Amino acid sequence: MKQIKLKGKDIFNGTHLLGPGKVLLLSEDGVVAGIVAESEAGSDVTEVDGILCPGFVNTHCHLELSHMKGVIPEKTGLPAFLTHVMQSRNQGAGDINAIIDKAEQDMWETGISAVGDICNSNATLVKKQQGRMYYHSFVECMGVAPAGANSRYQYSMDVLHSFREINGPHHQCSIVPHAPYSVSGSLFELLAHTPDNTPVCIHNQETPAENELYQQKTGEFLSFYQHFGMDISAFQPTGTNSLEAYLPYFSGNKILLVHNTFTSSEDIEFTQQQPVETWWCLCPQANLYIENRLPDIEQFRRMKCNITLGTDSLASNHRLSIWEEIKTIRAHFPEIPLEEILQWATFNGAKALGIQETYGSFNTGCKPGVVLINQESSRII
Template sequence: MTQPIKLSGKDLFNGRQLLGPDKVLILDKSGRVADIVDKNEAGGDIQELDGILSPGFVNTHCHLELSHMKGMIPEKTGLPAFLTAVMTRRGAPSPDTDAQLAAAETAMWEQGISAVGDICNGTATLPQKQQGRLYYHSFIECMGFIDAAAGQRFEQSLAVYRQFQETISPQHRCSLAPHAPYSVSATLFGLLAGLENNTPLTIHNQESEAENILYRQKTGPFLEFYEHFGMDISGFSAGHASSLQACLPYLSGSPLLLVHNTFSAEADMLAAQERALPVYWCLCPLANLYIEDRLPDIDLLRRTGCTVALGTDSLASNHQLSIWAEIQAIRERYPEIPLAELLQWATFNGAQALGIGDRYGSFEQGMQPGVVVIGEAGVTRVV
């Protein structure tokens, strides 16, 4: 009979709290959690690790398919200029695309990430995901701001979605998702809202103040963005309190993951909290600094009781794909936030947001979230 794996460290984080240094995590040979016991009850053969033991991290927002764009887009240009650069340059041929995808995934694995919510506009990431090392929920992105083209755009996204559905497995799920308020028309929002069992939902939310200005006044930098791409938005009407509050009615049928939230106000948070189904607020601080040179109001998110998760965004907007680096960025600017709270954002909350809390995000008995050790030198994967 194979002996269980017994792990102990300077502390043990179970997904929601730090349990102290006198606890031992016991796993079976497959890495499934068998128990957490006091050290004096664990017997021999305990592996003593130099750091805090934690469940594997959950990266709730990534764009793996943009891995070939690392270093291509200038920093701190603001979102409309960043989007223009991505849309103009993302299709540039790269002979090493597959290798770059594999390297990005390997980096996430080595940085202790076990599960990923990944944004997809095509099928480039499918071969990598079929290898099964990380869990992926692929959000097939749907966009199109012109009402007349909504049907065509919807069918294009459905075609990609069906290809992803063919690869559904215990290590891979998918759903259709609207890209952002500034890129999805009311008609397209309505088509997406009519889908059954399309869960969870995610949307890029209030990443730039330009998005709110567009919805309030139909002015601002996004008008130049639409003009650059020859888009006629004469059918769009403003006069809303904010972009999020305008779009929330279309997003009521599923748990919702709001991503970035850099310019979300208290009224937006309270409006979202009134939904019948859960809402999660994903922060990608290093990408926010890369693009807008600003972080969300994290104090306000905490005061209003928002459930926070963490993401990395893409290598087009970040220098690495590391949840621990995102935590470090928050700790540098918000040192008063307890480490246990930040680790819960990175584990338990992220798993709940992706609907995978039955396996990932905590050390509950029978779960298989992966194990990382957080030491002075950073994060090391153990299982």
């Protein structure tokens, strides 16, 4: 079979920049055959202008919210943002399938190969069935009243079952809690005891109001609950940050914590003492869109956290592009080496989703997709 031979200015293999003078060898269908010195590559080497990189892994997206692009005002804070989403998510959807097609196409063209995607319904099922990209569907469950926990759980389990039918090499799924402020203790229990359910994910510490709720049962979420007539009377504040209160439910599992904009070093220390495999997903553009603030990324690096990247949804972002997230991080934290951020965007994301045998690196036998990075990122295979 004919080989594809690619030489760029540099090759990033998922964890390291290998330097110039190397050639990436792939089979015609994109499976990595190896990386060799230029002198050993033989003829027919195609030279491209930029860094060759495995396809990106977007570990947090909501494809089903793609019709809300530009609908919600920016920098309002999370409680106001959520109020807008809940009031307008069913309006003006137009042809939702065409909008989802377009959003996936944009992810594809900017070099994303695999996605961790939040689902509240089966709106994205048809798209995922096509198997163009890898998806892990995180079927999200929420409900603050303990009395409603069983019916909420059952509803989401029904959605999960419809996604399980398309499980295979291009799809896996699990049922997950939405956020610490939207899930009762009873519902956390049900979710945590679901068998064969890994990894899980949760929106974590995206707003200061979340920690305040758990510390003292005060703050902006109380008026949010009141606005929507949600009964929060059973909620008892723990006097801790939210993370300390819920993480022990997931002992023995693997969890992807998403956003972490208001996570402290004490929270991270606590997490590192728990028997939970923890991954920290950063969605910087969405954080700027909603709260106009970024997580303390230096703190996560210093404390040797496993970092991944996500785009969040088109309700809270202008693009679904991991390269745009990387550019935002580089603009705010110019001291972080590109090599390190690229690992968050590729190999780490694949490990977090448990798909590192195929995605996220140029290890021999993987089929990660190939991205060319110069000023922009673009898919070449």
